[in-house]
Amino acid sequence: MSSTDDNSMNNMAGAFALDALSAEERSAVEAHLxxxxxxxxxxxxxxxxxxxLGRAVTPVEPSVALKLNLMTLVASTPQLPGALASVSALPREKSSSPTTSERKAQSRWFLRPVTIFAAAAASVALVIGGVAVANTIIDADAKLAQTNQLVAINASNDFQQASVDVKGGGHAKLVWSVELGSSALLMDGLALLPSDKTYQLWYIDAAGARSAGTFAAAGNGSTWRVLDGTLAKGDTVGVTVEPSGGSTSPTTDPIIIVTST
Amino acid sequence: MLRLVTRETDVENDLEELSPAQLQRDLIERIADGDQGAFSNLYDHIAPRVLGLVTRLLRDHSQSEEVTQEVFLEIWQTAPRFDPHKGAVATWIFTMAHRRAVDRVRASQASRTRDTKIGIRDYDPEYDNVAESVEIRIEHEKVEKAMTRLTELQRQAVTLAYYGGYSHTEVATILDVPVGTVKTRLRDGMIRLRDEMGVAS
Known part of the structure; x- marks a missing residue:
């Protein structure tokens, strides 16, 4: 198919868009485009x-590990520089924020806090009137801090993990670093709770249980959370179902219990 | 959380409340600036559908996750070059996902048993254990309705190519028609679908 005749090329448009052409034909069409x-x-x-057609396909829930891998990769993978032509064609409404190239120069991941702040501020300004949007951005910042911490745990010298079944269905994996004094719990297949209940995390040692934060299961049951507070060597991590807002000490039996070593 | 509700809708889920296309454009712009939180948001928003499409083509779950990982890494790397004037974010992402899945299908073809009947029989998606959102159900019905407007041969050819990942020569073999006919049917079929689904640039 080396013909560059317009008709035969046009005839391939459907097959091209459906990725049904051979590699050679694909290149020929791309050149012709x-x-x-x-x-x-x-x-x-x-x-x-x-x-x-693609968007009509039934979704499949990715594993928690896929997101974890990606967030780790993204933290160390440089981005391509933007094509100048298309950048200038963008409707840049963020006139008061740093220029793209200034921000690009700062966008090494370990310099993130400054950059995020600028980007978040600009985004909030962009969507005045959208209370929900502002909340999303604040949530996104909190989530990013969590993600960075999870990546740090995974990258630590003394990274350890342990998996357990969740009582009532699902799996949980605890990852931790004693050096960092930090742990995170990754869960699949967790049941959604009614709005008057919450999941609560606990660090448990000989002295008793101390709260390590609350969380809700995501709609798909896959969720993860870095625990608040400090992990000490040998601590047990537990999850209980508590009244919304959380409790000062566990009031129900744990659905997840896993001990760090 | 603040509730500023004038309609009887639930704004609990912020992401669903925005127009998805607008939200995705906003996220891509932030990702282009190196914003990992925005990347995380976009992933949560669209990864199940990307994985759904890739799984549709590859069937093998771990391979599908691998391809989905490649797609999202490409999103991260190439976001600074995304040009909103050339189409929607979702189109860009699904185009990348489909192409990568097809490339993987072709690469692993030797080891893969390709039941040539599967592509045709399988147009109706198997319902996984994931609840479909209303949005997806509406899009699904839209596609299904548009599909009924195609001729039998157009429908089979488009379905085999898109959901089966078959090349036009394979489609020709399966349907026992000349390759030239398949190309024409694919184009005519796509034009009909485009018009039925109201796509215009």
Missing amino acids: GESESMQKEVAEMRETASL
Whole structure:
């Protein structure tokens, strides 16, 4: 298929958008696209059509490990520089925030706090009137702090993990670092609770249980949480179901109990 | 949480409340600036559907997760080059996911038993243990309805190519028609779907 005849090229638009061409034909169409505006338009519309087919597929819940891997990879993977032409074509509404290149220069992950603050401030300004959106961004910052901590635990010299079944269904994995005094619990298949209940985390030692924060199960049952407070060597981590807002000490039997060593 | 509800809707879930396309554009812009929290949000928002599509093509769960990881790493790396004028974020992501899944299907073809009938029989998705959101159900019904407007051959060809990951020559073999006919049917079928689903650029 080395013909560059317009008709035969146009005829391939459907197969191209559906990724049904051979590698050679794919390259030929890609080369031709640069020359034909009408075909560019047709392919763009067909790609959008194809993506609608993709979006209609039943979702599948990814494992917790996939996200953990990705967040770890992302923390150390550089991004491509933006294409100048498309950057300048962007409607940049954040006029008072640092320029893209300034921010790019700061975007090494270990310099994140400053950058995040600028980005979050700009985003809040962008969506005045959207209370819900502002909350999302605050949640996102809290989540990022959690994610960074989880990555740190996984990257620690004395990283350890232990898996247990959850009473009532599901699995939980505790990852921890005594050196960092920190742990996180990753859970799959956790039941959703009614709104007047919450899951509560506990660090448990000979002296008793101290609260390490509360959390809700995500809609899909996969969730994770870095525990508040400090892990001491040998602490047991437990999860109980408590009245919403949490309790000062556990009032029910734990559904998860796992001991660090 | 603050409740500023004028309609009788539940704003508990902030992400669902925004237009998904607008939300995704906002997230991509922040990801392009190196914002890992935005990446995490986008992942939560769209990863199950990406994994759904990839799994549809590859079937093997661990391979599908691998491909999904590649897709999201590519999103992270290339976000600074995303041009919103060239299409929606979701189109960009699903295009990457489909292409990578198809590449993986082709690469592992030798070791994979390709039941040529599966692609046709399998258009109706198996319902996994994940509850479908209303949004997805609406999109599913839209696609299903549009599909009924195609000729039998168009529908089979498009379904085999998109959901089965078959090349047009494989589709020609399966349906026992010339390759040229398949190309034409794929194009005609996609044009019909485009018009039925109201896609216009």
